[in-house]
Amino acid sequence: MSDGTRGTRHVAFDWGGVFTVGTFDGRSTQNVADRTGIPVERIRDSYFRHVRQLEVGAWTLPHFWEVIQAETGVSMPYEEFEPLYLGSIHDNGPMYASLAALPPHVHVGLLSNNYPVVSDHLRKDPRFARFDALVFSNELGHKKPSPESFAALADAMGRPAEHVAFVDDVQENIDAAERAGFHGLLYHHERHAEFETDLSAWLAG
Incomplete structure (x- = not known):
């Protein structure tokens, strides 16, 4: 005291x-879904299963995005994803x-x-x-x-x-x-x- x-x-x-x-995560996954037309549930399933790897610094953001793309079928260059991701901050x-x-x-x-x-x-x-x-x-x-x-x-x-x-x-x-x-x-x-x-x-x- x-x-x-x-x-x-x-x-x-x-x-x-x-x-x-x-929530930043909710907004960022919705923004990816809106941009790509992939169902947001599919993106969130992959995102939230792996996001801890980002939180503890085990993965880089580009590697995280590679995994998300492979699992969901999203097709977006990392160079487009990063500003979309950062733009999800409200x-x-x-x-x-x-x-x-x-x-x-x-x-x-x-x-x-x-x-x-x-x-x-x-x-x-x-x-x-x-x-x-x-x-x-x-x-x-x-x-x-x-x-x-x-x-x-x-x-x-x-x-x-x-x-x-x-x-x-x-x-x-x-x-x-x-x-x-x-x-x-x-x-x-x-x-x-x-x-x-x-x-x-x-x-x-």
């Missing part, structure tokens, strides 16, 4: 479902506004189950300059809710876990964060104002 001195409480976030609206504007409004003394982290190329794309986003620590599962080799992922976040933050709130839209990840000593804040898009109130109260300590 806070020791009463300014700047002793901090925050870390998930990305998908927090800084994005809806930003949650209010959360980016909340990020920008955080006081300068607040240390800010990110722990995201993410993918090669997508994580590189996010690192180049000027808004991500506000983050002091970025932990992506595809670079770490472990994904939430594993203890290793939250240990890596604590190391990257350089702050005691009990001084850090972790924001995620999945209860399982909040539970894992709390087991690791973080203060969990479950996020709902439709209650963003309530989230801001809760985060401000936490940071004020």
Whole structure:
């Protein structure tokens, strides 16, 4: 808990479902189906059976796409797939506004189950300059809710876990964060104002 001195409480976030609206995976598979005419159920069956290989960095995105094409009958060059994939990101504007409004003394982290190329794309986003620590599962080799992922976040933050709130839209990840000593804040898009109130109260300590 806070020791009463300014700047002793901090925050870390998930990305998908927090800084994005809806699910990136659902939107990206739908976009592929819409572009190619292949049934979305067929694409999702293959996508979700293999996506963990991306999340832990075992496969590159081009290899992942080769497997999807072979299994589904999709025919689209990788050079067309990558921008379509990245274009499936739908930003949650209010959360980016909340990020920008955080006081300068607040240390800010990110722990995201993410993918090669997508994580590189996010690192180049000027808004991500506000983050002091970025932990992506595809670079770490472990994904939430594993203890290793939250240990890596604590190391990257350089702050005691009990001084850090972790924001995620999945209860399982909040539970894992709390087991690791973080203060969990479950996020709902439709209650963003309530989230801001809760985060401000936490940071004020």
